[in-house]
Amino acid sequence: MDQFWLIISKPDNVPIVLMLLLVGFFTWLALSEARKFDKARAEGKTVKEAAYGDEADYPERVTVWPFLVREEFLAAIAMTIFLFIWSMALDAPLEEMANPNVTPNPSKAPWYFLGLQEILVYFDPWIAGVILPNVIVVGLMVIPYIDPNPKGSGYYTFRERPLAITIFLFGFLILWVLLTAIGTFTRGPGWIWFWPWQYWDTHAVVAETNVDFSDLFFGISSGSFTGSLIGFAVIAIWFPLIMALPLIFRKGRELASEMGIVRYLVFGNLLAFMLALPLKMFLRIFLHVKYIWVTPWFNV
Amino acid sequence: MDTDALKKEITKGQLWRSVMRHDVEDNPRTRVLKVMSNVFLHLHPVRIPRFGLYLKHTWCMGGLTFFLFLVLTVTGTLLMFYYHPTKEVAYADIKYLEFDVPFGMLLRNMHRWSAHAMIISVWLHMYRVFMTGSYKPPREFNWVVGVLLLTLTMLLSFTGYLLTDDQLGFWAVTVGTNMARATPLLGHEGPFAELTGASPYNDIRFAMLGGSVVAGNALLRAYIWHCIALPLIVAMFIAVHFWRVRKDGGISAPQ
Ligand code: HEM
Numbered sequence: 352m353d354q355f356w357l358i359i360s361k362p363d364n365v366p367i368v369l370m371l372l373l374v375g376f377f378t379w380l381a382l383s384e385a386r387k388f389d390k391a392r393a394e395g396k397t398v399k400e401a402a403y404g405d406e407a408d409y410p411e412r413v414t415v416w417p418f419l420v421r422e423e424f425l426a427a428i429a430m431t432i433f434l435f436i437w438s439m440a441l442d443a444p445l446e447e448m449a450n451p452n453v454t455p456n457p458s459k460a461p462w463y464f465l466g467l468q469e470i471l472v473y474f475d476p477w478i479a480g481v482i483l484p485n486v487i488v489v490g491l492m493v494i495p496y497i498d499p500n501p502k503g504s505g506y507y508t509f510r511e512r513p514l515a516i517t518i519f520l521f522g523f524l525i526l527w528v529l530l531t532a533i534g535t536f537t538r539g540p541g542w543i544w545f546w547p548w549q550y551w552d553t554h555a556v557v558a559e560t561n562v563d564f565s566d567l568f569f570g571i572s573s574g575s576f577t578g579s580l581i582g583f584a585v586i587a588i589w590f591p592l593i594m595a596l597p598l599i600f601r602k603g604r605e606l607a608s609e610m611g612i613v614r615y616l617v618f619g620n621l622l623a624f625m626l627a628l629p630l631k632m633f634l635r636i637f638l639h640v641k642y643i644w645v646t647p648w649f650n651v
Numbered sequence: 652m653d654t655d656a657l658k659k660e661i662t663k664g665q666l667w668r669s670v671m672r673h674d675v676e677d678n679p680r681t682r683v684l685k686v687m688s689n690v691f692l693h694l695h696p697v698r699i700p701r702f703g704l705y706l707k708h709t710w711c712m713g714g715l716t717f718f719l720f721l722v723l724t725v726t727g728t729l730l731m732f733y734y735h736p737t738k739e740v741a742y743a744d745i746k747y748l749e750f751d752v753p754f755g756m757l758l759r760n761m762h763r764w765s766a767h768a769m770i771i772s773v774w775l776h777m778y779r780v781f782m783t784g785s786y787k788p789p790r791e792f793n794w795v796v797g798v799l800l801l802t803l804t805m806l807l808s809f810t811g812y813l814l815t816d817d818q819l820g821f822w823a824v825t826v827g828t829n830m831a832r833a834t835p836l837l838g839h840e841g842p843f844a845e846l847t848g849a850s851p852y853n854d855i856r857f858a859m860l861g862g863s864v865v866a867g868n869a870l871l872r873a874y875i876w877h878c879i880a881l882p883l884i885v886a887m888f889i890a891v892h893f894w895r896v897r898k899d900g901g902i903s904a905p906q
Contacts, residue, residue, distance in 0.1 A: 363819075366767035370774070377710060377775060381782040384707065402905035411904070412698040416685040417677075419699055420692065426711050427718050434722065434768070438760035445749065448742045449821035451864065458822040461812050463770050463805055468826065477841050480830025491798045494781075495791035503784035505702070505903035512784065519781050649835075649842035 355547035358536055362441045367462050367535050374528055378520075384507035385516075392510070402506040456540040456553055465534030466527050472542065473631045475650055483624070490621045494519075497618045499609045514606070522625060561641035564634070573645040582644025586651060593626060594619030696897050703902035708783060712776035716804075717889065719769040724882065726762040734814070736874035738867040741816040766808050773804045785903035793895040796888055803885050810877035813870060824873070825865050831856040 359368055391401035403409070413419075447453075460468045470479040502511040509516055537544050539551035563573030565581040572578050594616070597603030607615045634640035644651040661667055662675050673684035686692045702708045733752055734744045748755035777797060780786055786794035813824040832840040836847050837855040844854070851863040861868030896902065 363767075366764070366771060370771045373771065373775060374778070377778060377782075380707070380710075381779070385782075398905050409701060411701060413701050413704065414679070414682045414686075414698050415695045416682045416692070418704055419695060420686075422704060422711075423714055426714055430715055430718055431722075434761055434765055437764045438757055441760065441764070442756060443760050443763040444819055445745055445815055446818040449816050449818055449865075451821070453818070455818060455822055458826050460826045461809060461823050462767075463808065464827060476830050476833035477835055477838075481834045481838075481841070488798060488802055491777075491801075492795045495786040495788070495794045498787070501787065504787035504906070505783060505785060506905040507783060516782070523778060523781075 354545070354550050355536070362444050363462060364535060365441060367532065371528070371532060374524070378524065381507055382509065385509040388506060388508050389510040392508075398506065457538060457542055459534070459538075462531065462535055465538075466530035469530045469534035469538065470628065473628065473635050477649060478651065483628075486621070486624050490624070493617060493621070497610065497614045497621075499606075499614065518622070518625075526625070526628060559639060561635075561639050563645055564640050564643040567638060567640060573642060579644065579646055582642070582646075582651070586644050589627065590620060590623045593623035694893055696901060700901050700904040702904035708904075709902065710775060710779045712772050712779055716769060716772045716776055719765050719772060720885065720889065722765045723762060723769065726758055726765065727878065727882075729758055730762055731878060736814070736871050738816065738870060741814065741870060745815050745817070766811060769804060770808055773801050777801060783903060787903075790895075790899045790903065793892060793899060796892045796895065800885065800888050800892060803881060803888065807877065807881045807885065810873045810881065813865070813873040814877065816870060821865060824869070828856055828859055828865065828869075831859055 358364060388401050391404075392398070459465060467479060467484060470483060473479070474483070498512075498515050500512050500515065502508070503515075536547065539545040539549075540553040540555065541557075543555055543557050545551055545555075563578070563582075564585065565571045565573045565578040569578075569581060571581065573582060598607060610618065631640075631643070634643070642650040658675075662671075672688045674681050683697050686695055686697050730748070733748050733755070735741060745759070748759055750756075752758070780794065780797065809824070809827060812820045814820065832838040832851075832854065834855050835842045836844070837849060838844065839849045839851050839854045839856075841849070844850075849855075851857065857863055859869075859872070860866075861872050
């Protein structure tokens with residue numbers, strides 16, 4: 352536990368603890384507001400009545416002066432006080448002078464990139480460090496263009512947009528926030544997993560024999576031509592599979608026709624990328640699969 | 652003495668009028684004028700949807716992100732007075748700040764913690780915009796601008812990380828930029844590097860660092876991106892972002 356306290360209380364890690372608390376609080380806030388709204392709607396109230404509650408007859412617009420200006424002013428003061436207290440309580444870290452010959456173990460990226468660094472366990476750098484970050488940014492940008500649902504604009508609701516919210520929460524809370532926390536708190540020397548009560552032993556090794564996908568399931572060497580072909584087939588099937596799966600269900604087909612072909616293809620590809628991560632994590636952690644597809648030029 | 656009379660005397664006088672351009676009485680007319688005739692306040696519309704006032708609805712996160720950006724600009728400018736972006740003195744400059752400059756440590760702390768806070772607040776802002784469905788038409792484009800701002804905010808923080816020239820920053824940036832090696836076609840360890848002839852001395856990582864290792868040139872490049880280029884780009888996108896919040900009908904609200 353001492354080790355855990357040491358990591359949590361590192362000045363640069365304090366913000367992560369703060370972030371986790373805030374994310375937890377706001378998740379609760381958003382979902383409980385959504386529940387309230389959905390309940391009111393189920394009772395037959397209009398969107399406006401449900402969202403405004405008992406203030407439905409207040410004016411819709413207010414003057415910026417003084418209402419918004421005073422709020423901004425207070426927020427600025429509160430934040431300033433908060434920053435002063437934080438800055439007096441905790442000093443920014445400064446380690447030894449940079450020395451290319453002394454590699455710290457573990458070497459970690461800044462905390463907000465530790466989710467990506469954690470993905471390096473499961474994918475090679477060209478995917479984890481280059482492809483995925485770009486897919487994340489592009490994926491976020493296209494959200495408004497692939498979400499065909501006009502409902503839920505400007506208020507909290509879950510029932511009116513269950514799919515969008517589920518996917519976003521999964522991506523944000525699990526694949527981003529949780530992985531960031533894992534990369535920060537549980538990854539010690541050699542990027543080995545340490546439980547909070549374990550000491551970060553620099554000499555720890557984990558005996559892990561990894562196999563590739565085709566070796567494991569077909570007994571065919573992943574480096575051979577056939578092995579590579581099998582790997583390619585798995586990847587080549589994964590994307591269409593994820594895109595096709597929803598079409599089995601009536602709701603999925605409705606969604607697809609509402610979206611149109613281009614939107615649906617973009618959505619399906621992004622979803623396949625997103626789900627590939629937990630799938631690969633599962634294969635790696637439980638079956639010790641290192642690569643699915645091995646080629647002379649790159650491995651997946 | 653009659654303070655009301657004095658107040659009137661002042662606020663009707665030429666000096667006051669030349670600066671403020673409007674009365675101080677609180678009535679609907681001056682409420683509008685106060686916002687319209689002030690260059691800073693007129694970033695706002697005159698009236699906003701009531702939902703824009705609700706903490707429950709905005710979490711105040713966009714505003715706090717902007718405020719943190721301002722705090723970072725001010726503290727960053729002050730830090731620049733004491734900092735030289737060269738391998739010879741950068742680290743010593745930080746030590747000097749910590750031990751000799753009056754309130755130097757406080758200044759450094761404020762800059763660092765505001766940076767962390769801005770990362771958190773920009774994530775939370777995105778989170779709330781999603782949860783209130785505020786990216787939906789007509790606000791799609793402003794969401795895109797927002798995602799760019801999110802990316803730029805993280806790059807700003809990342810480029811700042813190197814500037815202390817200590818082990819923490821050096822290795823964090825080494826780990827981060829090593830990823831660029833693996834870029835397909837453009838990085839020397841990436842897939843198909845042979846095709847483009849990418850080597851450690853001409854690949855994309857070299858372009859980022861101004862060299863094949865994180866050294867003096869990388870420090871200078873990080874400094875210029877951090878203190879000049881990125882803040883300007885972010886300021887520009889923030890301007891677009893705020894403009895669009897207004898043009899898209901103000902803050903979202905249930906219709
Ligand atoms: C430097 C970063 C950013 C700053 C300073 C900023 C600032 C703001 C401010 C002050 C508002 C007004 C309402 C509010 O406070 O919630 C706003 C609204 C908005 N922001 Fe941002 N923002 C930033 C990044 C982002 C990001 C990362 C996204 C999304 C990916 C985003 C999307 C939006 C959208 C769609 C609105 C309109 C919301 C509505 O109408 O309810 N912004 N932003």
